[in-house]
Amino acid sequence: PCRCGWRGHPDRRCTCSPRDRERYVEKISGPLLDRVDLHVTVPPVEYEAMRRRETPESSAVVKARVDAARAVQAQRLAGSGAACNAQIAPAQLAGFCRLDSAGEKLMANAFQRMGLTARSHDRILRVARTIADLDGEAEIGAAHLAEAIQYRNTDILKG
Numbered sequence: 001p002c003r004c005g006w007r008g009h010p011d012r013r014c015t016c017s018p019r020d021r022e023r024y025v026e027k028i029s030g031p032l033l034d035r036v037d038l039h040v041t042v043p044p045v046e047y048e049a050m051r052r053r054e055t056p057e058s059s060a061v062v063k064a065r066v067d068a069a070r071a072v073q074a075q076r077l078a079g080s081g082a083a084c085n086a087q088i089a090p091a092q093l094a095g096f097c098r099l100d101s102a103g104e105k106l107m108a109n110a111f112q113r114m115g116l117t118a119r120s121h122d123r124i125l126r127v128a129r130t131i132a133d134l135d136g137e138a139e140i141g142a143a144h145l146a147e148a149i150q151y152r153n154t155d156i157l158k159g
């Protein structure tokens with residue numbers, strides 16, 4: 001999030017000047033950041049939490065879930081020119097990434113509130129479709145869309 005790397009850390013102190021931080025964010029913000037699908041803040045792992053961790057899901061289990069979601073996508077997108085949700089053309093989004101009325105309302109709100117670009121709007125739709133696929137759902141639900149919108153959160157770079 002900054003040149004020294006400690007910005008937003010709960011215990012360590014960022015030593016960058018406000019101007020340093022602005023310059024750093026300017027380098028990666030705007031059109032470049034707009035092309036990144038998932039913006040996720042990863043907090044530092046506390047020692048105690050790390051020591052008492054439960055056995056994580058194995059990569060094989062995760063891969064099986066991803067493979068299943070991709071197979072569903074390939075079937076849905078057959079003949080469209082796209083192999084997966086990320087490749088859905090803007091003109092085909094309305095057909096492949098339909099929202100119910102709750103979803104439409106949520107998207108309209110987010111668009112206004114977050115000042116989304118057309119590109120980020122389309123990216124959110126594709127990510128929401130993917131989250132629904134990972135969930136094994138035929139339709140994009142409001143929860144899938146809300147999760148996708150949350151991945152556009154770039155507050156750490158703004159504030």
Ligand SMILES: [Zn+2]
Nearest residue numbers: 002004014016
């Ligand atoms: Zn810093």
